[in-house]
Amino acid sequence: MSAREPRGHLLVPLYVHPSVDPEAWEVLARESGGLYGVVLNAADGPGPYPDPAFAAAADRLRRAGVPLLGYVDTDYGTRPTRAVLRDVHRHRRWYGTDGVFLDRVAADAAPLPRYRRVVRAARLLGAAGVVLNPGTHPDPGYALLADLLVTFEGRWEDYRRVTVPEWTRTHPSHRFCHLVYAVPEHLGTTAAHLAHERGATVHCAVPGRGANPWRSAPLAADACGRTAG
Numbered sequence: 663m664s665a666r667e668p669r670g671h672l673l674v675p676l677y678v679h680p681s682v683d684p685e686a687w688e689v690l691a692r693e694s695g696g697l698y699g700v701v702l703n704a705a706d707g708p709g710p711y712p713d714p715a716f717a718a719a720a721d722r723l724r725r726a727g728v729p730l731l732g733y734v735d736t737d738y739g740t741r742p743t744r745a746v747l748r749d750v751h752r753h754r755r756w757y758g759t760d761g762v763f764l765d766r767v768a769a770d771a772a773p774l775p776r777y778r779r780v781v782r783a784a785r786l787l788g789a790a791g792v793v794l795n796p797g798t799h800p801d802p803g804y805a806l807l808a809d810l811l812v813t814f815e816g817r818w819e820d821y822r823r824v825t826v827p828e829w830t831r832t833h834p835s836h837r838f839c840h841l842v843y844a845v846p847e848h849l850g851t852t853a854a855h856l857a858h859e860r861g862a863t864v865h866c867a868v869p870g871r872g873a874n875p876w877r878s879a880p881l882a883a884d885a886c887g888r889t890a891g
Contacts (some may be wrong), residue, residue: 761791850881
């Protein structure tokens with residue numbers, strides 16, 4: 663996984679324990695060909711100790727050829743760098759992740775030097791791919807740091823009204839990702855097409871709502887995997 667055009671177009675943050683919904687994890691293993699990657703999030707990060715169920719699920723996805731990204735919270739640039747990198751290392755050591763998904767990333771320009779150092783250190787720890795998730799269009803400088811930049815995370819109702827800034831057109835579409843939740847079940851493929859039209863080859867649409875909408879496999883995973891090909 664790198665800044666080159668990805669092998670698949672679906673980035674899936676699957677924030678449900680494998681023992682709670684094993685079928686959701688099996689769906690992703692079966693749809694491996696359309697996946698950019700799966701974000702592993704055992705406990706708002708890797709947790710304080712290895713989780714055998716997560717390790718087994720990660721191994722199943724890895725054997726299916728799915729790139730794995732470890733979830734790491736950055737608290738909008740305020741979390742200590744040492745704590746961030748400790749989580750990167752734990753994901754690599756416990757779950758064999760290929761890369762890192764840095765969440766709650768700041769959007770303004772001031773923290774850019776800090777994120778530059780974090781990304782560089784994460785790569786030195788073995789993260790082959792780095793995803794930054796500000797969840798909105800940030801300062802353009804963030805697009806120069808990551809392999810993939812999440813420029814939208816939110817509800818379907820809000821996504822339908824989103825406008826895309828002009829600066830994004832100077833980057834290839836496979837460098838951007840849109841994550842949309844509360845999507846009506848019959849509109850999964852529509853959401854994928856809309857992401858592609860807005861310059862984000864990588865995407866994910868789920869029906870979930872509430873505090874954790876990312877607890878199920880994406881809508882029409884097979885169709886989404888083919889949409890932007």
